[in-house]
Amino acid sequence: MDLKSKLAELKQQAMKKIEEVNDLTALNELRVSYLGKKGPLTEVLRGMKDLSAEERPKVGALANEVRDSITALIEAQKERLELEKINQALADEALDVTLPGNPVSIGERHVLTQIIEEIEDLFISMGYQIIEGPEVEQDQYNFEMMNLPKNHPARDMQDTFYITDELLLRTHTSPVQARTMEQHDFSKGPLKMLSPGRVYRRDSDDATHSHQFHQVEGLVIDKHITMADLKGTLEVFAKKLFGEDREIRLRPSYFPFTEPSVEVDVSCFKCNGQGCNVCKGTGWIEILGSGVVHPNVLEMAGIDSTVYGGFAFGLGPDRVAMLKYGVDDIRHFYQNDVRFLNQFKVKG
Amino acid sequence: MYVSYQWLTEYFSMDGITPDALGDKMSRTGIEVEDVVTLSEGLKKIVVGHVLSAVPHPDSDHLNICQVNVGEEEPSQIVCGAPNVAAGQHVIVALPGARITGNVKIKKGKMRGEVSNGMICSLQEVGFDDKVIPKAYAEGIYLLPEDAIPGDSVFPYLGMDDAILELSITPNRADALSMRGVAHEVGAIYDKKPQFKAVELNEAPDDSVQNYVKVAVENAEDAPFYTMRVIKNVTIAESPAWLKNKLMHAGIRPINNVVDITNYILLEYGQPLHAFDYDRLATKEIAVRRAQAGEKFLTLDGEERSLSSENIVITNGQEPVALAGVMGGLTTEIVDETVTVALEAALFNPTSVRKTSKAFNLRSESSSRFEKGINQGTVEEASRHAASLIAELAEGTVVSGVEAVGAAKTSPVELDITLERINHILGTAITAEEVVAIFDRLGFTTKEQEGLFQVCIPPRRWDISIEADLVEEVARIYGYDRLPSHLPVTESQPGKLSQQQQIIRNTRGYLEGAGLSQAISYVLTTPKKAQAYMMRASEPTKLLMPMSEDRSTLRMNLLSGLLDDVHYNVARKNTDVALYEIGRVFYQSEDPSQTLLHEEEHVAGVMTGLTVENDWQHAKKATDFFVLKGVVEGLLASYGLKEAVKYVPMTEKEGMHPGRTAAIYLGEKELGFLGQIHPFAQKEYEVGETYVFEMNLQAIIDAAKEAVVYQTIPKYPEMKRDIALLVDEAIQHQELSQFIYEKGGRFLKDVKLFDIYQGEKIEAGKKSMAYTLTFLNNEATLTDEEVTLAFDKVQKALIEVFAVTIR
Numbered sequence A: 001m002d003l004k005s006k007l008a009e010l011k012q013q014a015m016k017k018i019e020e021v022n023d024l025t026a027l028n029e030l031r032v033s034y035l036g037k038k039g040p041l042t043e044v045l046r047g048m049k050d051l052s053a054e055e056r057p058k059v060g061a062l063a064n065e066v067r068d069s070i071t072a073l074i075e076a077q078k079e080r081l082e083l084e085k086i087n088q089a090l091a092d093e094a095l096d097v098t099l100p101g102n103p104v105s106i107g108e109r110h111v112l113t114q115i116i117e118e119i120e121d122l123f124i125s126m127g128y129q130i131i132e133g134p135e136v137e138q139d140q141y142n143f144e145m146m147n148l149p150k151n152h153p154a155r156d157m158q159d160t161f162y163i164t165d166e167l168l169l170r171t172h173t174s175p176v177q178a179r180t181m182e183q184h185d186f187s188k189g190p191l192k193m194l195s196p197g198r199v200y201r202r203d204s205d206d207a208t209h210s211h212q213f214h215q216v217e218g219l220v221i222d223k224h225i226t227m228a229d230l231k232g233t234l235e236v237f238a239k240k241l242f243g244e245d246r247e248i249r250l251r252p253s254y255f256p257f258t259e260p261s262v263e264v265d266v267s268c269f270k271c272n273g274q275g276c277n278v279c280k281g282t283g284w285i286e287i288l289g290s291g292v293v294h295p296n297v298l299e300m301a302g303i304d305s306t307v308y309g310g311f312a313f314g315l316g317p318d319r320v321a322m323l324k325y326g327v328d329d330i331r332h333f334y335q336n337d338v339r340f341l342n343q344f345k346v347k348g
Numbered sequence B: 001m002y003v004s005y006q007w008l009t010e011y012f013s014m015d016g017i018t019p020d021a022l023g024d025k026m027s028r029t030g031i032e033v034e035d036v037v038t039l040s041e042g043l044k045k046i047v048v049g050h051v052l053s054a055v056p057h058p059d060s061d062h063l064n065i066c067q068v069n070v071g072e073e074e075p076s077q078i079v080c081g082a083p084n085v086a087a088g089q090h091v092i093v094a095l096p097g098a099r100i101t102g103n104v105k106i107k108k109g110k111m112r113g114e115v116s117n118g119m120i121c122s123l124q125e126v127g128f129d130d131k132v133i134p135k136a137y138a139e140g141i142y143l144l145p146e147d148a149i150p151g152d153s154v155f156p157y158l159g160m161d162d163a164i165l166e167l168s169i170t171p172n173r174a175d176a177l178s179m180r181g182v183a184h185e186v187g188a189i190y191d192k193k194p195q196f197k198a199v200e201l202n203e204a205p206d207d208s209v210q211n212y213v214k215v216a217v218e219n220a221e222d223a224p225f226y227t228m229r230v231i232k233n234v235t236i237a238e239s240p241a242w243l244k245n246k247l248m249h250a251g252i253r254p255i256n257n258v259v260d261i262t263n264y265i266l267l268e269y270g271q272p273l274h275a276f277d278y279d280r281l282a283t284k285e286i287a288v289r290r291a292q293a294g295e296k297f298l299t300l301d302g303e304e305r306s307l308s309s310e311n312i313v314i315t316n317g318q319e320p321v322a323l324a325g326v327m328g329g330l331t332t333e334i335v336d337e338t339v340t341v342a343l344e345a346a347l348f349n350p351t352s353v354r355k356t357s358k359a360f361n362l363r364s365e366s367s368s369r370f371e372k373g374i375n376q377g378t379v380e381e382a383s384r385h386a387a388s389l390i391a392e393l394a395e396g397t398v399v400s401g402v403e404a405v406g407a408a409k410t411s412p413v414e415l416d417i418t419l420e421r422i423n424h425i426l427g428t429a430i431t432a433e434e435v436v437a438i439f440d441r442l443g444f445t446t447k448e449q450e451g452l453f454q455v456c457i458p459p460r461r462w463d464i465s466i467e468a469d470l471v472e473e474v475a476r477i478y479g480y481d482r483l484p485s486h487l488p489v490t491e492s493q494p495g496k497l498s499q500q501q502q503i504i505r506n507t508r509g510y511l512e513g514a515g516l517s518q519a520i521s522y523v524l525t526t527p528k529k530a531q532a533y534m535m536r537a538s539e540p541t542k543l544l545m546p547m548s549e550d551r552s553t554l555r556m557n558l559l560s561g562l563l564d565d566v567h568y569n570v571a572r573k574n575t576d577v578a579l580y581e582i583g584r585v586f587y588q589s590e591d592p593s594q595t596l597l598h599e600e601e602h603v604a605g606v607m608t609g610l611t612v613e614n615d616w617q618h619a620k621k622a623t624d625f626f627v628l629k630g631v632v633e634g635l636l637a638s639y640g641l642k643e644a645v646k647y648v649p650m651t652e653k654e655g656m657h658p659g660r661t662a663a664i665y666l667g668e669k670e671l672g673f674l675g676q677i678h679p680f681a682q683k684e685y686e687v688g689e690t691y692v693f694e695m696n697l698q699a700i701i702d703a704a705k706e707a708v709v710y711q712t713i714p715k716y717p718e719m720k721r722d723i724a725l726l727v728d729e730a731i732q733h734q735e736l737s738q739f740i741y742e743k744g745g746r747f748l749k750d751v752k753l754f755d756i757y758q759g760e761k762i763e764a765g766k767k768s769m770a771y772t773l774t775f776l777n778n779e780a781t782l783t784d785e786e787v788t789l790a791f792d793k794v795q796k797a798l799i800e801v802f803a804v805t806i807r
């Protein structure tokens, strides 16, 4: 057999084997056996010295072509087999992606704190200061400076925990306002404050009563504050806390520390005013007390009521939380059952 | 206050105004109407019946078989179990198919074999409350007037063709605690003038009150005005239906004609009256004075009261016959035999009445009115009206004249206000004409001159005494809905949280991130719990009148409240609990009767149960000391405190595990503690192994802080060396690591404990502590020689000072 035929046969045989190979080791063995120094192609080239000068380049070219073809095919097969190997490995690593992830344990902020902070942030954005005060108060600040002298019939409205004749657990956060008004220097600007905090009433605990609860009260005092300012402020407030579509309405009421006094209803966020169990069919929910600061309250704090005036408002975060989330028992807020505390995760 | 809609129609036409519309309008303009009740709602087929005969049921000892004319051709047979049923009576009959109160349906039926076509009803069965039903009918059926027509609906006979408005009256609007007051209010809302019928009183010209009684008032402040009339030859009887109906629907039980009239006048005028049996007073001298301490008095409810000098009493010159404004006496009350009535109409000191009614727990229609105030303009008119009604209904004769001491303030009060002031407070542009019209609707006569109003306030509106009160009147009648609304325009100032508030919020955020949920526990607790886990000495602060021992004392620690919370959870099978609380504790610094308490902000936490739950990847892991300590360390690191924090073993902290508790120090100041609670405490709170901390948050807030300054990111690599030390087991990590820091030279940046071993492989009484030391030079690459030098120095020093063996 001449060299040309030998080369042709070699090529055909090699190509076939390489085509058929299915793993990288066998492929490498084939590469060594065909292209290696002891391989048949080297052997053919070695036989070239016996050829004529005329034949030698032709066979040489043919031999090169055979080597290139084999090399190219080996490379292609190598690439294919490597990809297959990777794909197989990835397939082997496949997970059940529906298995649960590792739990991240994060604590929850108390729902009352969430509500109070939301209110604080709104009023801070409107230039109010957040001011706190003692929870154990003097009768003078809790009552007398709020225009509730001893034996005032309205003192019955809030039964009080007394510690001594003069010292008591505050029944509202209003004494903070009295203390702040006393200190405020109006030459440095108006007084705009919000006082959140814990308050106490002498009540038996049941689903709707708690001897301990919370209040947030606001106060603005300046030279030209009107009831229209109060109405506008409470509208912003109602929309922020209960949704953009909310409306408010004012109803006359009575608080010793404001005159005029109004109760503020917010249109029901559950039924949009159509009437439901939350609003007891009226379409409105009573949520706030407010009014124009009583001149006696200003005067007792040393503020000239003929020059300065303002408004005050107050609400109970406990009641807001009960309405907003449908909580049916106020005691949940203070028993701290983790199944209760962890229900208020969604921050929207 | 229950207001009858029908009663209002006696003062003006209510055409076109439904009870519900009236209720809504009143709520929006001045007085909250809590409910509007249609009395006949849910009731049907209840008619007048005339009992023709009543014979005992043969098979029963208490039933009667009655033949009743119910307006049909044939009498109807009804079996009745009431003890007071008798022939000739006009009664309430529920016909077959009727609905009575409680949505009960009445069917035709048989009772012990006898046909019964319906039921003869008691007042309870048509919706009357037990406490307003006259005693005579409390246990049986009710009797209708003899002229009631059989077959007619009973509702008009019982005043049930009416709606009742339930008013919730705030302390400032006591003027609406009377029908006339409500009429003025409704008139103002709808711009109508109420008409009151003139009272005609015929006095006996030949007999004068002076022949009967002389009144003396010891102190005019106790009773500024005291009057008495006398009505003789009265016949005590049951009141007519109209009067009984009015009282019952207003929530008052009819007693007899004279007492009912005093209550009727109380409802109409808001003026409490008291009727004495004149003959049983046994005197011509009435003296109003303060009671003597310990003086005894038998009130008409049969209770003997021991009086004090807070109480004003009416006396017959010797002994009390009434607690002024609160309750009369049993021995002088009107009884069936009463012939002569002494009728008191007076004003009493509100504070004294309030104290008296509170002291004896006697809140009555009369005391609540005296407490809140009385229309001084109608004291005498109310008395006249009552006398005239007693003459009419009890067939008595009113002797001429009134015995009176003192005077009521009956003239109007004048108050000035300007238009500008009204609009300035309300933010409105109301005109002078509108304001005058509003005052006119309220019945205030007004003179206006260039925006200045001189307003005359009648005595029936004693709540109005200052400018602001008038502004409120204008605002509510004008309508709050018509008020403009906008945000205040003031000199602008930035609003922001104080540093204190910001730190508290950051603390919340950190602890929640660490897996603890925020708890809010009760401040009031037991004396024992209040004084547990205390961080400084203080007397406990107790309430004067606690609701219970469990809520009697102000807390001086947060932990006992949190442990209560853990108990609550564990009892409900929530065994994995991680909670924190931020709040105040209350210490006494000085005499609490003089000064405020020292309120200190604290932060505390509890962890119990698992910190990692068993799941498909992880084995469960119980919480332990170091889990909690990690939380505390991280929290303290988050404040950027200037001084160093250290932990010192605390072997004698009450309630805490003696070997697993550390005091937390900031520099030399003790901040608080952390550790495991004592097994005894575990038992007390019925909880498992629980780890806790409590710190004085205020001290942290007030402590010096390090500002954050950017540190260049190192350009050069750091080098690490490990060292394992065999040391005496008493030597603590904090000592070793601090010592290594001191000796490690300027390139030592970190010392990290990575292993502790104690056990078989090493000798008893020793432990192996392994640390990684990290060296770094910010200026240049460290050489091996530099690190080796420093490392060797540390090793040498450790051997010298702690006698360690380097392993």
Ligand SMILES: [Zn+2]
Residues within 6 Å of the ligand: A268, A269, A270, A271, A272, A273, A274, A275, A276, A277, A278, A279, A280, A281, A283, A284
């Ligand atoms: Zn609703």
